[in-house]
Amino acid sequence: MLTDFSEKVQKVKSLIDAKGEIVIVSHHNPDGDALGSMLGLYHVLKLYGVESSMILPNAFPAFLKWLPDSKKVVNFFYNPAKAKALINNAKVLFAVDFNSPSRLEEMGQWFDKATGKKVLIDHHPFPEPSFHIAISDTDVSSTAELVYEFALELGGQDLINYNAAISLFVGIMTDTGSFSYSCSYPRTFEIAAQLIQKGVKVEDAQRRVYNTFSADRMRLLGYALEKKMRVFSEHNAAYISLTRKELVSFNHKIGDTEGLVNQPLAIQGIVLSALFVENDGYIKVSLRSRGQFPANKLCKEFFNGGGHINAAGGKSFHSLEETEKLFEKALHQYHNELTQE
Ligand code: 5GP
Ligand code: MN
Numbered sequence: 001m002l003t004d005f006s007e008k009v010q011k012v013k014s015l016i017d018a019k020g021e022i023v024i025v026s027h028h029n030p031d032g033d034a035l036g037s038m039l040g041l042y043h044v045l046k047l048y049g050v051e052s053s054m055i056l057p058n059a060f061p062a063f064l065k066w067l068p069d070s071k072k073v074v075n076f077f078y079n080p081a082k083a084k085a086l087i088n089n090a091k092v093l094f095a096v097d098f099n100s101p102s103r104l105e106e107m108g109q110w111f112d113k114a115t116g117k118k119v120l121i122d123h124h125p126f127p128e129p130s131f132h133i134a135i136s137d138t139d140v141s142s143t144a145e146l147v148y149e150f151a152l153e154l155g156g157q158d159l160i161n162y163n164a165a166i167s168l169f170v171g172i173m174t175d176t177g178s179f180s181y182s183c184s185y186p187r188t189f190e191i192a193a194q195l196i197q198k199g200v201k202v203e204d205a206q207r208r209v210y211n212t213f214s215a216d217r218m219r220l221l222g223y224a225l226e227k228k229m230r231v232f233s234e235h236n237a238a239y240i241s242l243t244r245k246e247l248v249s250f251n252h253k254i255g256d257t258e259g260l261v262n263q264p265l266a267i268q269g270i271v272l273s274a275l276f277v278e279n280d281g282y283i284k285v286s287l288r289s290r291g292q293f294p295a296n297k298l299c300k301e302f303f304n305g306g307g308h309i310n311a312a313g314g315k316s317f318h319s320l321e322e323t324e325k326l327f328e329k330a331l332h333q334y335h336n337e338l339t340q341e
Contacts, residue, residue: 001149002137009153011133012092015117016045020091022052023116027098028105029284030060031258032174032209036167037096037121037143039067043164044151052094055083057107061255063212067170068163076107083107090116097143099127099136121146124308125296138308141188144171148191157194165198170205177262178206181310220250224260230324231267235331236338238264239274241320247277261286271338272298272331276316276323283316283323293337302330 002008016022024041026034038054045052054073064070076083087093087110099122101108111118112130120131123143127136140146148168151159160168172192176183183189196202213221224240231238240260250256261275271293275286285303287295288311295312299305303326305314316323331338 008133008135012119015092016050021089022092023086023090024052024054024094026096027103028057030056033142033144033171034097035060035064036171037147039167040144040147040164044159047159048155053086057104059254063209066208067167084110087114092116093118095120099124141183142172142175144168145191160198162199165195165200169195169200216251217256235335236269236271237331238270239327241276244278261288274327278320283320285314285316287312298330302326
């Protein structure tokens with residue numbers, strides 16, 4: 001745990017004890033940890049006695065809709081006026097699961113301009129210095145884990161009810177690939193156990209998050225693996241790329257490509273996997289790696305992005321074909337790091 005964790009939480013406590021509006025924001029294309037930490041914090045603050053508003057830059061995947069109070073989240077894309085007003089009026093703005101306003105896309109400029117105090121709770125490396133209080137720790141599995149520690153420090157177990165617990169559990173579960181990576185510390189499992197004591201049903205959470213594919217989504221997965229995956233055994237790498245047209249032909253919904261980038265890592269020997277998805281005006285890039293290979297470094301250098309060592313993302317402003325070529329170039333450049341034991 002961070003050495004100055006208690007002092008930081010005390011500072012946050014005095015901010016939220018003072019009168020005024022509180023908002024919680026998280027990143028564009030929110031994942032399970034983004035929404036899970038946001039809802040977890042919302043429920044913790046509610047039990048502490050303060051109400052807050054939640055705002056996301058765009059929609060979260062349908063497989064997370066069952067999380068308690070997810071309907072209360074304001075979607076900036078659909079309701080910009082409401083989102084802007086909330087951001088402008090906030091006395092405290094919690095930023096969870098991201099550490100640079102650029103990760104909020106268009107909403108970032110409103111966050112930047114906000115005059116309220118900005119509190120970061122996050123586990124990504126290299127946080128921007130613009131936050132008033134930064135609870136930033138890369139040695140935790142997920143932001144949800146850090147929100148749990150924050151709750152304990154703020155007011156103990158009483159601040160965690162079932163609603164907070166299930167939200168935080170889903171954050172940890174999704175960010176660790178169901179406890180298979182980024183969870184080498186016993187503390188992650190201790191916290192998971194405590195959340196189970198609050199009523200979380202593991203099988204239920206698994207089923208609701210992972211076994212909710214539409215038939216179209218399952219067919220898209222099959223198509224992507226069979227027709228669109230290229231394996232570069234000589235570099236221990238692989239990528240999958242999908243055009244907008246292909247997505248449309250599978251009746252694509254937000255979240256349908258979630259997890260797809262992990263699939264090639266199940267091939268023996270593969271150290272780096274990439275997913276390129278055509279969007280309006282750019283190619284969304286996702287990278288996943290094993291061991292010490294720095295996916296974030298490659299992503300920053302080639303794809304205007306960043307992230308964690310084993311999970312990174314970014315954007316390419318080239319065509320899909322050029323993006324694939326760029327990736328092949330990156331594979332040559334990183335050949336030694338990809339092939340070392
Ligand atoms: P994903 O591939 O799931 O979109 O992103 C994986 C991780 O990469 C995220 O948790 C986040 O840390 C990081 N990431 C994704 N997109 C971006 C981006 O555009 N810029 C930066 N700096 N990081 C990103
Ligand atoms: Mn996360």
